[in-house]
Amino acid sequence: MTPFELVEPASLGEALALLDPDDPAVRPIGGGTALMLMMKAGFFEPRRLVSLRGLGPGITGINEGADGALDIGAMVRLGQLERSPVIRRAAPVIAETLVTHSNVRVRNVATIGGNLAHGDPHMDLPPVLIALGAEVVAASPSGERRIAVENLVESYLETALGGDELITSLHIPSQRNRRAAYIKVTARSADDWPALGVAVSLAVENRAIRAPRIAIGAATETAMRLPKAEAALTGGASWRDTGREAAAEAPVIGDHHGSAAYKRVLVGVTVERALRRALAGVEIAG
């Protein structure tokens, strides 16, 4: 690892000014759990790291609005989310997901903003947040914008964020009257990166499924929704058939975790099981 400059600005404006969109060796750093691995491996040699940990309460809080929507600061640690009573009540699927995410040492350091900005497809939270309809708030010298999590990552480790743009918070719309579940599938040890993650979120009205969102991660280049499977489910398809639709639709790729053919099987089975879990104890017509 080469020596580099580490700066800890005290305000967002200062942090943005320290970024350099023309120099890929200048990067913001949250918890650093992903960046440090890349630095150790020699894949990334920074000139300057802009640490966000001094930016104060604006980006370290978890707030619940009157309607149940959540605003989560980008520097909130994953472990904080996992243990937060607010999260456990308002979006319990996030806390459940984090229990098996990496390990407790990483969760206590890694931040939600960094987790999303890294753009790594082998992560648990992106499909969950996509299923919940979450958006990130991103700030740059030209102002603030909202980006749906499903549009944040464009390809492997590439995001829609500009070189002088930072995620400052995460907005999760109210999940009242909605149910959600996430199933992580690992191909090796339990603390492995997922081979596949499937998240589902839906409402049940009059014994019918409404507005389902089915998202997968890890098995595809980026986390994504599966609109055909969602449509099939809305149209009354069985969970098994919804799973089949998902397996046919998902652009699954093979890697260390398994072949594409096998992961397609996993997608089908896991979508079915995620629906069963989300709807446990609920009666559905037909």
Place this chain on the structure above:
Amino acid sequence: MNDTAFVSTGQVGRSLPRVEARAKVTGTAEYIHNFRLPGMLIGKICRSTVPHGRIRHIDTSAAAAIPGVYAIVTGEDIRKIIPDPYYGPAFHDQPILALDKVRFVGEPVAVALAADPHIAENAARAITVEYDELPAVYDEVEAVTATAYVHDVLKPAGTFADLKHLVGRRQTNVALDFHLRRGDVEAEFAAADHVFAHEFRTQQVMHTPLEPFVSVAEAANGAVTIHTASQNPSFVRVEIARLLGLKENRVRVRTAFLGGGFGGKLYIKLEALVTALTLIAQRPVKVSLTMEEQFFTITRHPCTFRIKSAVTKDGRVTARKCEVYYNGGAYADIGPRVAQKSGFAAAGPYDIANVHIDSFETYTNRPPAGALRGFGTPQLVWAYESHTDLIARALSLDPVEFRRRNLLRDGRPQATGTVMRDAPLAAVLERAAAAIGWGQPFDRGSGPVKRGRGIAIGFKASISPTASVAIVNLSGDGSCTLYCGTVDMGQGSTTAMAQIAADCLGIEAETVRVIAADTDVTPYDMGTLGSRSTYHMGLAIQRAAADAKAKLAALAAELGVPEGTNLPIAELFRRKYGAQAGNIIGTGSFMPSHKSPDPQTGQTDDATPYWMSAATGCEVEVDTETGRFRILRLVNVADCGTAINPRIVETQLTGATVMQLGFTVYEGMEFTDGQLRNPSFAEYKIPGIRDMPARLEGEIVTSRQGGGPFGAKGVGESGTYAVSPAIANAIHDAVGVRISALPITAEKVYRALREAAGNPLPED
């Protein structure tokens, strides 16, 4: 002297907490990883990027120009000070840094030296090497007939008589071929009721000690001191002395606690390199590998095992033919010993009249392979216990009953002709079967989830012959210091050796101070390997203690004290010297008898001083929709003779079980054209706490090893033997499919299920 004449005074058999436990948890235990010397330089290694090639040019100019770089060292620089810089325990085949050729991706080619490790690391990256690539060979079976040769000529070290026939051999990748012939297998196959043949494979895995390889060297006044995380400092001393043309007393090799070893830190690893570097730099040099660099240092042999058995209709195995190919990688390390010493037990712990074994150690263009907790045995048990289960199922025999019928009993000759003694194989098998509830009805699962049970048993001979020497020192106040070269790498040997010494001397084990291996201080020990220390060093300590006691008795007699007095030792010294002064030094050494196997037939009536055995019972739950499986229960039962410290034995067993569980279901180095595709712990996963089976148990059977110290023998490896086939057998029991190549992944199980259903899953 009769070694079993000692009557225990109660120190042996205590579950004494480890004597170093407090130091470890408070961070005061010494590890070489933390060791620093004034003026010390750090070496960072530039490694080969091609699997096989001639070095055309090494450009060190850019690296040398980096401010703060002390020197860039290549193999040619080392050749100037060490004319023949090749090392190895069996073959002198491994250059300290690559010379002329590279033989695997990751082989050390050059080193950057700097006081600042970051500068050294950058400089190592700035070294550019040009190669003329050569054809390469990666597979252990192909290596036998390939025309790509990893080495131009074989160079056996000469220390092993049975390798002499390989001297100067050219155009071969076979570093050792071991043959065992007993009876006539072909005649038996021709006449047999049933003949079964299978092939099984294991993958390349590595030790993953949490303290990576680390060595520090300093040189002055014609002598060298090496501080190193080594499992066998005595060997390092001999080998460094040979390389430098020094007498042994000019080379000091010391260790501290090791953060894990598992066979990886044996023989020479970084020691020759740091020695050469310190001689070139004239400053102390430390090389401390990253966790990831360990992939390119030493591994466990991948293995292909073709096994064929003749079986009578009533379930007696009458002949077995074994073809074992060990993939030794680019340098032999101790591989030839693995092929031979494990090879002779390849037919398993069964009483088979006709046995034919060919065991090959092959060179390939992969990272070297050596000893890893079992010395080739887990690869063998994987094959013969999978095979055994398949036969039992094919003949509709209960797998435990089938094993019972064929098990080798005490007093019967093993395939080498050596008579089996003190190996309670039957007790181990029966205990494992009882523990898992074999034969009793159990929940076979419902819906897509099916349950099954499996059992397997393995055994291993002690590597022989090897020597240990110990010194017991009684000081003026009567306190005892034990000098023994056994290295405590986490297995608890410091505690066990203190217990043995204390028991012999009739004192509390907690009061014994054990001095860590340091060749300036501790006497010779062949190495902490192959589950040999408890037996060999234990006997040396017993003899040293007996010698000290004899000298104490002589002192008492000299002082006119009556025999059998309860006068404290300190009082004897006071009477002798008139003050708290003096020492009594007791010395002891042990080396078992041994007879080399006949080179043509592998027959010998004295192959090993003792046998170790273990059986594993497994219950597994398989999800037939995904192939994913969960191990509900894993029971490992071993025979270790007398348990010196029962609690440590249990943790040895469960620790080995978990390690082998990783090798069975998660771990595997994956290569494409010689390039390791998963050289990080993000993509090479070892088991974590959440991967533990719901029930994980380690048990020992009551037994006594004749000739062993207090009836004890080794147990460090036993927990690894039978884990893999027990899991595969349980999966077969649950869902009727057989996985024949490790690791057993969910995808493999799922594919096998689809295959069995006549609806195979497409490749991609």
